[in-house]
Amino acid sequence: MDWTALWLSLRLAGWTVALLLPVAVFAGRLLAYREFRGKGVTEALVMLPLVLPPTVFGFYLLVAFGGTSPIGQFWQAAFGHQLVFTFEGLVVASVIFNMPFAIQPAQRGFEAIPNDVREAAACCGLGPMKSLWKIELPLAWPGLMTAMVLTFAHTLGEFGIVLMLGGSIPGETKTVAIAIYDRVQAFDDRSAGIMSAVLMAISLFTITVTFWLSSRVGRRLGRAP
């Protein structure tokens, strides 16, 4: 059992969720409430990672983040090391790649709040921040939770992009999914089996907790679970 790889995967998933949640709230609200020019194109762009093969996406990111690219050079100048083949690079890639998994459910969550209820919040004197905190977030919570769980689970299992962008550097970019592949390549079926079982247990646990929580929220709001 490669505990370093597991810990790395959990850290990667945790960071992705933490960084993506504010983005999902912001973009989800924007797409749910506003009509603007280019909304269709924006929605399509958000969905793009869903249909693009991970290796293709990873390749473009590799080019975009590489040492010769503006982004890569900026990163090098700002932090003193390159972006590709590092943990930070993985986090950035993971945030971009998980956008559809976070923004879509968040958008659905905010769309489920009736327009009247938001207007009622304004008529009760709640400003935008208070309305978000006291009314919208509690009501969009099922969508946001789905966003977080999907992002977390999806990051744990991501393989193609991680391999393209991170290589397989132990403790830096070697996630548990890659470690499993590694062990299979080395005919170490026992280790691969244990790690697969652990990963499956974690996934099962998160999904169960999600369903339990959302059914509780559903009962609270008087919706069908």
Place this chain on the structure above:
Amino acid sequence: MNGLSVDLGQDAPIPLAASFSCATGEVLALVGPSGSGKSTILRSIAGTYRPQHGTVRVNDETWFSDAEGIHVSPQRRAVGMVFQSYALFPHMTALGNVMTAMGRLPAREQDARARKLLELVHLSGLERRRPAELSGGQQQRVAVARALARAPKVLLLDEPFSAVDTATRQRLYREIAELRRALNMPVVLVTHDLDEAVMLADRMAVLHHGRTLQAGRPEEVTTRPASAEVARLVGLRNLFQGTVVGHDRSARTIIEWSGRKIEAAARSDLAPGQKVSWAVPDGFVLLHRRDRPSRGEHENPVPGIIETMLVIGQTAHLTLRPRNDPGLPLHFSVPLHVARRNGIAEGVEAAVSLLAEGIHLMTPPAAAEAG
């Protein structure tokens, strides 16, 4: 200026040309068919909609004025709004809903005031219930309490009775009528239900395509509409065309309607030869007894044939096709026993009197009815 005064104008996307006022302590009903811009006007007062032109003023404050470049945000307008759907916060208790509208008051004071408001709307004991655990009528009461929680300067009610059953509605009417005595603010009630307006409002404004066509006391608007358009909107179905013949000594105006002379309530301002629309409310159409003549039959008698008879409960709703003008039927209703005693049925000959005092003349005449 004391109270609310509203003057709105815009061409698109929703045409508006509405102008009305509502004094402190007064209930004004905005009445009109769906799509007449009622909700948009209400939202313009609340500040959740920004019209192109006009002003919204309350007491000495200006909430909206495009000329002065003022648009106060809804958060800063002391307005209480009851939404058609109630728009309660589903994740909060009744008490929480009311307290949310109380702004910066200390929590203890909020709690006490919210409980008092819930008591005012007869919801004591249900403070801890969530909206999903309350009936439709109870939800409406929470919405009213929440609207009052801000100590508003204007109370806005958007079709507040449309989502409850009839029995509950009757009870809520009484409660609102009682409650308004305790409120010292202008109350604007949006409804498409005329009976509701007549029952609850001191004044009503009739709206069509965003325009205020007439404002006045409900009895006045419903019996003496300013135009044929208003007559149609307030449900006056007996609407006909005629020509003024002259005025007689008993202070009646005589008109000619398809070859028949009709005496109407005096309108000395109308010159002979003037084309008019005239309306008579159902209640001023009297059925003649068929067995023997009785008093009052000399007043605008109209013979014809009973075309339809629809019995609802103990009332017979009848239409009579006048012999002189078979184009449009006269609508009226009589108690079922009266219809029975007189042998009224579809196809029989009958006659009615149109009471002159109820005949209302309007200019200009209505355009020919489309369709």
